[in-house]
Amino acid sequence: MSVRSWPPEQTSGLPLPGGDDAHLPHMIGASEWLTALSQAAAILTCENNAINIVEANEPFLKAFREHRERTAATAQASAEWRARVTGFAQSDRDSESFEIRRDGKLGPEYFLCTLGRLRATGARTEQFLFTAIDRTSERTMEKNLRRELLSDGLTALPNRTGFGEEIDDRLANGSWPDNAQFGIIAIDLSRFSRVNESLGPMAGDELLITVAKRLKSCLRQGDVLARIGGNDFAIFARLNNGLSDSLQIVQRIREALSSPIRLSDLQIRVDCAIGCALSTHLEDDPDDVVRKAQAAVKIAKRTGKVEIYRNGVLKEAQRRFSIESRLRDALAHGGLTLAYQPLIHLQTGEITGFEALARWDDPELGHVSPVEFVPVAEESGLITPLGRWAAYEAAQALSRWDAKFGQALPVGVNVNLSPIQMARDDVASMFEEALRYSGIGGHRLTAELTESAIIADPDKARKLLFALKDLQMPIAMDDFGTGFSNLASLHSLPIDILKIDRSFVSNMLEDHDKAVIVRTILSLAESLNLRVTAEGIETQELADMLQKMGCWQGQGYYFARPMSEADAFDYWRVRWNFETI
Known part of the structure; x- marks a missing residue:
């Protein structure tokens, strides 16, 4: 008989009877x-x-x-x-x-x-x-695991998460006077990567351990030292006397790191960048103060001095981050344009060419100046696609002008090169492709580079310049007079044009010394068989004076502001028709 076919039976609800040994005895x-x-x-x-x-x-x-x-x-x-x-x-x-x-x-x-x-x-x-x-x-076991999660395994210091918890604990459980503050001192080891590259990671670890010990000797009671990054340390300090307490700790840090550290058979001096941020009151978010200190240390890496966070630095950092993000999107979707500022032959008034200048109007950020977005591009690595886009677009603009005019225009375009782009990109290949894709001659595309680009890696710069000369491209040294060029480098490098920086040109009528500098550069260029372009010409008096000095070419607001591709073509066509008539 199937189990499913058993007829249901009513149960009584009473426990089933069992043997006498089925129940526990009540005597237990x-x-x-x-x-x-x-x-x-x-x-x-x-x-x-x-x-x-x-x-x-x-x-x-x-x-x-x-x-x-x-x-x-x-x-x-x-x-x-x-x-x-x-x-x-x-x-x-x-x-x-x-x-x-x-x-x-x-x-x-x-x-x-x-x-x-x-x-x-x-x-x-x-x-x-x-x-x-x-x-x-x-x-x-939980405590040990937590310690591992919150501490740095190499130096045994708190890591970034542990640093935050240590700060929260001291703020919550410490006795703080009403006027007390706390500060964060961020420390970045400047040449740590060189130690790793030359001596190996074990030497780098040994250096970090030694630095951690020395920094720990700088602490007062209640201070907290943490390793918050690869070569980044931070100190939480209780400040009873505000900034002066922070500066005293900074002085002890410098003294502790002043003597060289012995690694193997070498003695290495440790350089560091230091940035400080102070809380306004104890209710400040510690993570926010840490971010401010890191923003200050980033500036200290550039200036070489101890930097104290000032209002607006973090906003500047956030804006740079926004610019980087939006610039990446703009490069991917064609959000940038080139503006063209004419270059004028000062003796004849003829338009000899244009300088291509990147322009960016973002839907969210509005108009962003090149002074803002070019440094961000260099810092983030976007300078390579930005420079490639500018070179290709400038060459294509010349090709479109030629097609519109029906023959090759007797003008060229100058394209700026960043030192970082020169170091990271195959610039010669980039220009070769730009010329080939556009079908224009190399003599119509001028590469502008700064003195610092040559000084950074002279051998590489020399090879690049000769490769550009193989493409028949003229080469201009931009912002001449502000760097460290010498006569030997000018004589040995295939440079065709010197561009006098606007800081010398714009005030030369009022400043006799600057006029002497401009005259000296013109004389130097003549002796080296170089042509000279003066930037920043904003008045007719300046143009007349430079013309009398024998300057070859000029550009500035006196002649025209940077303009769109179509307007630049019309500007040239009107001037060309006038000159030919």
Whole structure:
């Protein structure tokens, strides 16, 4: 017969009868039950706030009754759990659980305790079942894991997360006067990457450990040192005297790092950039103050001085981040344009060419100046795609002008090169592709580079310049007079044009010294058979004076501001028609 076919039967609801040995005998007492438990357990009563032990097993007696008489600290821990029992007895709850911590012979001990109410019946008074599970090993393991998560394995200092928790703990639990402040001092090891590259990572680790020890010697009581990055350290300092306390710590840091560190057979001097940020009050977000200190240390890396965060620096950093993000999108989706400023032959008034200048109007950021976005592009690595786009677009603009005019225009376009682009990109290949794709001759595309680009890597710059000359491209040295060029480099490099920086040109009528500098550059260029372009010509008087000095070419607002591709073509066509007539 199938189980599904069995007819249902009404049950009585009474327990099924069993043999005599199926039921536990009622003679087993409470002590036997407690002895059978592996954890500490006891039956307690509470009368007039006094706790009496009715029954207890051996683990309870060892863990609680015998423990409480050892020291004053253990007596206090015993009083804690007794107070919890008394509070539970006075309540109406049937059960409760809690954890207690106390100091043992081998360190802190932790117990998870539970209380259950045994209601009074007949002659028996109300009793309570107390059990405690030893969780010391679990807590110790959790503590060790947490320490590993919050500390740096190399230096044993707090990591960035641990640094934040240390700060929160001191702010919450320390005694702070009403006028107290705290500060963050950020430290960046300047040449750490060179040590790793030349001596290997083990030497780098040894350097970090030694620096950590020296920095730790600079701390006062209550200060916290952390390693928050690869070669970045930070100090949380309590400031009773504001900025002066921070500067005293900075001075100790400099003294601690002033003596060289011995690595293998070498002695290495550690240079660092230091930035400080101070809280305005204790309610300031510590993470925000850390970010401000890191913004200050970033400036210190450029200036070589200790930098104190000033209002607006973090906003500037956030804007640079926004610019980087939006610029990346603009390069991917054609959001930039080139503007063209004419170059004028000062003796004839003829337009000899245009300088291509990047322009950016962003839907979210509005108009962004090249003074802003070019440094961000150099810092973020976007200068390579930006420079390639400018070169290709300038060459294509010449090709479109030729098509519109019906023949090749007698003008060229100057394209600026960044020193970082020269270091990271294959510039010669870039220009070769730009010329090939546009179908124009190399003599119509001039590469403009600064003196600093040549000084950074002279050998590489020399190879690049000769490769550009193989493409028949003219080469102009931009912002001449502001760098460190010498006659030897000018004579040996294939440079065709010197561009006098606007800082010398714009005030030369009022400043005799600047006029002398311009005249000297013109004389130097003539002796080296170089042509000269003067930037920043904004008045007719300047143009006339430079013309009399024999300057070859000029550009500036006096002639025209940078203009769009279409307007630049129309500007040339009108001037060309006028000149030919």
